[in-house]
Amino acid sequence: MGMSVLDSRIRVFALAILSGVEKASFSFLKGKLKTTDGNLSIHMQKLCDAGYVRMEKTFEGKKPKTYFYITDDGKRALLEYIEELNRSMNAGNREG
Amino acid sequence: MIEELRELIEKSMREHDLPYQRKQSLIWGFSTTIGFLVTQLLFLMALKDILSGFEIIPLWGILIGITVYLSRRLAGLPEVRSYFSKLYSDFWMAGFFAIAVLILISLLTHPRYTGAFVAPVVGLLVAIAGMMFRTRYSIFMGFLYSASGIAMFYLWQYQFLIFAVMQFSTLALPNISALKTNWKI
Numbered sequence: 024m025g026m027s028v029l030d031s032r033i034r035v036f037a038l039a040i041l042s043g044v045e046k047a048s049f050s051f052l053k054g055k056l057k058t059t060d061g062n063l064s065i066h067m068q069k070l071c072d073a074g075y076v077r078m079e080k081t082f083e084g085k086k087p088k089t090y091f092y093i094t095d096d097g098k099r100a101l102l103e104y105i106e107e108l109n110r111s112m113n114a115g116n117r118e119g
Numbered sequence: 120m121i122e123e124l125r126e127l128i129e130k131s132m133r134e135h136d137l138p139y140q141r142k143q144s145l146i147w148g149f150s151t152t153i154g155f156l157v158t159q160l161l162f163l164m165a166l167k168d169i170l171s172g173f174e175i176i177p178l179w180g181i182l183i184g185i186t187v188y189l190s191r192r193l194a195g196l197p198e199v200r201s202y203f204s205k206l207y208s209d210f211w212m213a214g215f216f217a218i219a220v221l222i223l224i225s226l227l228t229h230p231r232y233t234g235a236f237v238a239p240v241v242g243l244l245v246a247i248a249g250m251m252f253r254t255r256y257s258i259f260m261g262f263l264y265s266a267s268g269i270a271m272f273y274l275w276q277y278q279f280l281i282f283a284v285m286q287f288s289t290l291a292l293p294n295i296s297a298l299k300t301n302w303k304i
Binding site: 035036039040041042043044045046047048050051081083084088105108109112 | 120121124127128129130131132133134136192195196198199200201202204205
């Protein structure tokens, strides 16, 4: 499950950004990841469904605002992903 | 990829919403400047026995209430809150508590020199905040704020006027550009 969710660069990068912050808005992530509303919505929904990210909808005046928080599962998945990358790079270096 | 991820994680820990911070600082800068100017007038009246001086307490209560409301209403919500910004706000909370204790001690011992007691500590906090966010202007203003304590000692009758000037120069002046940003919610 973990690896299939994190097989997208945008989802990995979104998790990496969220791992350093307490919370980040949808528009902040969109700016950082340089993607479109629709694309980011789909990716963030997948992260939410996997339980890696928690979504919170709030209102700023009359405007809706969406915040994302990384969950403990999300932090764990990101660490595992980085470890996996490290392992495959080390294996590649040994073979090379 | 790993290097890119590592950089992204490190960077995100220091992220902060600069336009939001500027708006917040501008609102607090203006309101505290007005507060200190009014306090100065009331203080001069109290020195001439026209007022008791205790009118200052409800005035600051109302002023802080209005400022908190305005900063929530006008500055809105931050786009991002990093662990570093959280640490920064915790640092200010501890700073405010230290200042409140210091004000109480100086009022009970040397009330005339409250400004001279408080200004060096406020200045130190501003300078540390400047170091945290790497803004040279804040570091400079922090040390100037601390040094203003000397002026407050000798010109204690005008200590609140000096506070007003320092607050305006430290918080409002460098963030005037925030007026050009969108304030409507």
